[in-house]
Amino acid sequence: MKVALISARKAGMVSCHDCHLLSRMPKISGQQVAHCPRCGVVLHQRKPNSIMRTWALVITAMIFYVPANVLPMTVTSALGTTQADTIMSGVIYFIHSGSWEIALVVFVASIFIPFLKFIIIIYLLLSVQFKSIKRPRDRTILYRITGAVGRWSMVDIFVVTILIALVQLGFLANIAAGPAAIYFATMVVITMVAAESFDPRLIWDVVDEKHE
Amino acid sequence: MHQIACHECDLIHDIPPMPTRGAACCVRCGAVLLRAQANSIDRTIAWTTAGLVLYVVAVTFPFLAMRSGSIIQETALLTGIQQLYSQGIYMLAFLVLLTCILIPLGQMLGLLYIFIPLKLNVRVKFAIPVFRLFQHFKPWSMMEIYMLGILIAMVKLGKMATIVPGLAVIAFGLLIFVLNFAITAVDSHMVWERLGGES
Numbered sequence: 001m002k003v004a005l006i007s008a009r010k011a012g013m014v015s016c017h018d019c020h021l022l023s024r025m026p027k028i029s030g031q032q033v034a035h036c037p038r039c040g041v042v043l044h045q046r047k048p049n050s051i052m053r054t055w056a057l058v059i060t061a062m063i064f065y066v067p068a069n070v071l072p073m074t075v076t077s078a079l080g081t082t083q084a085d086t087i088m089s090g091v092i093y094f095i096h097s098g099s100w101e102i103a104l105v106v107f108v109a110s111i112f113i114p115f116l117k118f119i120i121i122i123y124l125l126l127s128v129q130f131k132s133i134k135r136p137r138d139r140t141i142l143y144r145i146t147g148a149v150g151r152w153s154m155v156d157i158f159v160v161t162i163l164i165a166l167v168q169l170g171f172l173a174n175i176a177a178g179p180a181a182i183y184f185a186t187m188v189v190i191t192m193v194a195a196e197s198f199d200p201r202l203i204w205d206v207v208d209e210k211h212e
Numbered sequence: 213m214h215q216i217a218c219h220e221c222d223l224i225h226d227i228p229p230m231p232t233r234g235a236a237c238c239v240r241c242g243a244v245l246l247r248a249q250a251n252s253i254d255r256t257i258a259w260t261t262a263g264l265v266l267y268v269v270a271v272t273f274p275f276l277a278m279r280s281g282s283i284i285q286e287t288a289l290l291t292g293i294q295q296l297y298s299q300g301i302y303m304l305a306f307l308v309l310l311t312c313i314l315i316p317l318g319q320m321l322g323l324l325y326i327f328i329p330l331k332l333n334v335r336v337k338f339a340i341p342v343f344r345l346f347q348h349f350k351p352w353s354m355m356e357i358y359m360l361g362i363l364i365a366m367v368k369l370g371k372m373a374t375i376v377p378g379l380a381v382i383a384f385g386l387l388i389f390v391l392n393f394a395i396t397a398v399d400s401h402m403v404w405e406r407l408g409g410e411s
Contacts, residue, residue, distance in 0.1 A: 008217035015217035019404040022215050038408035102367045140241040158361030161308050165292035166278045204221040
């Protein structure tokens with residue numbers, strides 16, 4: 001595999017986001033757009049407004065993170081008493097009942113991973129905005145990690161779905177989804193979109209500029 | 213020999229003819245640029261067909277049952293979604309329906325729609341947008357996460373009742389692997405070349 005050591009953008013080329021065809025970037029002005037000669041999708045050398053969109057999405061997700069953790073995720077009613085559980089009280093319940101492995105899985109997936117994603121995405125954004133050239137390869141790996149782990153946060157939503165399917169009215173207890181569920185699901189979806197809207201090539205653009 | 217730019221750092225590479233099962237990685241950032249698959253078309257069609265059979269079993273047969281004393285509550289894969297819907301949390305019901313039921317089905321139907329014509333060497337309409345959608349929806353197919361959710365729910369309810377897994381859970385668990393094999397067998401570079409070359 002030979003390498004020319006030049007980025008597609010510098011070479012006046014563009015890589016299609018969908019089919020990865022490398023083609024010459026046509027001269028376009030104003031409202032015009034260029035289309036991929038192979039698959040027809042609109043071509044961009046970089047994801048449009050990547051930094052601004054990612055900031056907007058990550059801030060929105062952080063706002064949703066608060067009610068998702070403070071409000072109850074499930075409301076259990078049994079024999080006339082009702083009990084509201086947040087994500088954290090669910091984790092504590094698992095620790096007390098002796099299943100610390102499950103407690104760890106729920107804590108990591110629901111509380112730690114979203115938090116970690118906020119930190120990583122904000123770090124990546126700031127590092128690009130402040131034109132850092134430190135360890136671009138490691139930062140690309142961080143980007144890859146955020147893309148891969150985010151979806152696992154959905155596990156708590158699925159636990160609630162399964163619980164309310166199994167424990168229904170007429171049983172000794174009844175479980176209903178609490179108000180946090182909707183905030184939590186929205187938060188997970190928005191962080192997934194945020195990770196997707198960040199363009200890792202921006203990390204390398206800074207490196208390319210500094211090498212000139 | 214053709215050129216490709218890394219999708220994560222934009223560096224241009226010259227790609228020589230790839231050995232089967234070989235992978236090309238970016239020399240600068242390490243991203244996997246392409247992965248050549250042996251018998252991509254046949255393997256994708258085979259795994260996807262197997263997946264569809266398991267899917268029908270997973271959706272129609274009893275999923276989980278809960279036994280507490282003499283009461284037995286039997287559920288299907290869709291019961292939880294129906295419950296969310298009847299509790300008025302439509303967005304959540306829709307999200308679970310999408311990520312665990314509709315998108316996996318769409319992935320399998322989409323793969324067959326693209327790969328059977330490729331096998332038969334015929335052209336079909338909308339093959340390019342269908343394959344595009346297939347690629348974009350990949351992270352939103354969440355069956356393996358649902359399976360982890362089942363495990364957690366079983367531990368949570370284990371104290372108050374016995375959970376009996378049904379045939380559908382087994383089919384669902386197998387489907388996760390089979391669909392994963394089908395998706396891994398897809399040689400997207402080859403698909404784009406063939407779809408683009410025909411137009």
